[in-house]
Amino acid sequence: xxxxxxxxxxxxxxxxxxxxxxxxxxxxxxxxxxxxxxxxxxxxxxxxxxxxxxxxxxxxxxxxxxxxxxxxxxxxxxxxxxxxxxxxxxxxxxxxxxxxxxxxxxxxxxxxxxxxxxxxxxxxxxxxxxxxxxxxxxxxxxxxxxxxxxxxxxxxxxxxxxxxxxxxxxxxxxxxxxxxxxxxxxxxxxxxxxxxxxxxxxxxxxxxxxxxxxxxxxxxxxxxxxxxxxxxxxxxxxxxxxxxxxxxxxxxxxxxxxxxxxxxxxxxxxxxxxxxxxxxxxxxxxxxxxxxxxxxxxxxxxxxxxxxxxxxxxxxxxxxxxxxxxxxxxxxxxxxxxxxxxxxxxxxxxxxxxxxxxxxxxxxxxxxxxxxxxxxxxxxxxxxxxxxxxxxxxxxxxxxxxxxxxxxxxxxxxxxxxxxxxxxxxxxxxxxxxxxxxxxxxxxxxxxxxxxxxxxxx
Numbered sequence: 352x353x354x355x356x357x358x359x360x361x362x363x364x365x366x367x368x369x370x371x372x373x374x375x376x377x378x379x380x381x382x383x384x385x386x387x388x389x390x391x392x393x394x395x396x397x398x399x400x401x402x403x404x405x406x407x408x409x410x411x412x413x414x415x416x417x418x419x420x421x422x423x424x425x426x427x428x429x430x431x432x433x434x435x436x437x438x439x440x441x442x443x444x445x446x447x448x449x450x451x452x453x454x455x456x457x458x459x460x461x462x463x464x465x466x467x468x469x470x471x472x473x474x475x476x477x478x479x480x481x482x483x484x485x486x487x488x489x490x491x492x493x494x495x496x497x498x499x500x501x502x503x504x505x506x507x508x509x510x511x512x513x514x515x516x517x518x519x520x521x522x523x524x525x526x527x528x529x530x531x532x533x534x535x536x537x538x539x540x541x542x543x544x545x546x547x548x549x550x551x552x553x554x555x556x557x558x559x560x561x562x563x564x565x566x567x568x569x570x571x572x573x574x575x576x577x578x579x580x581x582x583x584x585x586x587x588x589x590x591x592x593x594x595x596x597x598x599x600x601x602x603x604x605x606x607x608x609x610x611x612x613x614x615x616x617x618x619x620x621x622x623x624x625x626x627x628x629x630x631x632x633x634x635x636x637x638x639x640x641x642x643x644x645x646x647x648x649x650x651x652x653x654x655x656x657x658x659x660x661x662x663x664x665x666x667x668x669x670x671x672x673x674x675x676x677x678x679x680x681x682x683x684x685x686x687x688x689x690x691x692x693x694x695x696x697x698x699x700x701x702x703x704x705x706x707x708x709x710x711x712x713x714x715x716x717x718x719x720x721x722x723x724x725x726x727x728x729x730x731x732x733x734x735x736x737x738x739x740x741x742x743x744x745x746x747x748x749x750x751x752x753x754x755x756x757x758x759x760x761x762x763x764x765x766x767x768x769x770x771x772x773x774x775x776x777x778x779x780x781x782x783x784x785x786x787x788x789x790x791x792x793x794x795x796x797x798x799x800x801x802x803x804x805x806x807x808x809x
Contacts, residue, residue, distance in 0.1 A: 361422070364419060364421075364423070367417070367422055368415070368418045371418065372411065376411075376546070380411065383403070387432055389427065392427055393430045394423070396429065396430070396432065397431075397434040398431050400433060404431035407431065408431070412429070421676070421679045424683070473524045473528060473541050473574075475528060478525050479495070479496060483642060485638050486642065487636040487639060488522075488635045488636070491511050491519075491633040491634070491635050494509055495525060496529075499533075500529075502572060503602045503603055505630075505631075507599065507629070508595075508599075508605040509526075509607070510606075510607050510608075511523060511608045511634075512608065512609045512632070512634050514610065514637070514673060516672075519635055520608060523607075524574065526604075527539045538571045540566065540567055540574065541574040541576075542573075542574070542576070543577050544578050544581045545577070551590055564593075567598075568594055568597040570603060572604045572605075573598055573603070573606070575608070576608050578609045579609045581623070582617055591623070592626075607627065612632055614794070637759075638674065643670070643671070643677055644663050647666055647667060647681055651663075651681065651685075656685060658681075659696060661697045662684075662697055665704075666680050666684075669704070684699070718762060721759060721760070722736055722771075724806055724807055725751055725755065726752070728748075731745065731748050736748055737771055749771065749782070750782035750785055751786055751803065753782040754783045757783050
């Protein structure tokens with residue numbers, strides 16, 4: 352994308368996009384895109400041709416929407432406008448000899464490079480020291496540290512899953528950074544499943560299949576981001592199956608991330624699901640209030656800023672969606688403070704972050720809403736869920752509602768118990784433990800719980 356003088360929101364947007372896609376994808380698809388402007392509630396982007404517009408729409412719309420939300424603080428509609436001048440400019444730019452930009456991007460992984468070069472794609476700031484540990488991520492954190500210290504022993508493969516912006520990629524890349532620090536000669540391959548697919552296709556087309564397999568099957572550590580995007584890609588799954596087997600048999604470590612556990616990735620071959628579950632499957636959940644405050648303080652410390660307690664609490668209470676939005680709200684506050692030369696305090700935070708908090712307020716969930724939504728989902732009533740009846744048709748919805756009240760709010764067990772017919776905290780604790788067990792062992796309950804969560808979030 353163009354780097355001509357532009358509003359700060361646009362520059363933030365570019366940085367967000369860069370952080371979400373591979374370098375080769377950015378250079379191939381985003382470099383020539385320019386900001387046209389904001390028209391009504393739409394962000395209009397100029398693109399070189401219709402093909403680029405369609406490719407961005409089909410493959411990167413989620414990235415663009417998230418980047419717009421973080422940069423502009425609003426859910427702007429993204430529109431593409433074809434500007435042939437951009438295509439002329441791109442063809443007049445001095446390209447590398449005898450290759451197109453797309454060929455160069457795909458070929459870069461194989462020409463004149465050792466395995467160590469793949470490590471350059473790992474962000475050096477993603478270390479264990481920079482990761483804030485809380486109840487929501489402590490298992491995943493401990494597992495990643497164990498893998499970094501003793502690769503290919505207890506947890507191979509290591510499969511991390513959770514929602515967007517919760518730290519999966521950070522932890523996975525921290526493993527790579529830690530291993531490289533221990534042994535600079537370690538062969539580390541970091542790749543997204545999308546990049547794995549693109550490289551495989553390129554190598555098949557250009558007779559470089561041997562190079563492709565050598566690159567990934569000779570790694571000491573293979574890190575694969577967003578493995579769920581292998582779903583439905585039969586040829587890629589076949590290739591990854593053999594790559595996985597080669598590494599596992601050679602006692603090399605594999606770490607993967609996904610937005611869901613292996614068993615819930617539709618159109619993923621059963622033999623891959625089985626192998627992904629051979630080691631440890633660890634989830635990362637939304638951070639609780641204490642962890643959100645700790646994350647904000649840690650980020651402020653990195654920025655060399657003192658963050659008042661009441662400001663940290665205000666942000667943490669109002670921004671609950673994920674860590675990226677949490678840190679984004681703090682960055683926005685710091686930027687405003689620096690630009691306007693004013694001190695950060697609670698009043699300023701409320702003013703500057705009004706859009707963030709309003710957006711989060713729409714997502715903010717209270718216990719009565721959880722109980723009502725759960726009752727509706729199970730074709731029951733609020734009165735029944737709060738009542739004394741103990742039939743299975745009532746007990747399961749009641750326990751699911753208790754579990755969601757505990758995981759989606761900051762209410763203590765005693766307060767949750769009071770909402771359910773003045774039950775004591777041990778009853779709530781038992782219900783939560785039982786639902787956790789059902790989520791692990793009963794696909795129907797797991798799916799029901801997730802669907803209720805989605806209804807509550809949106």
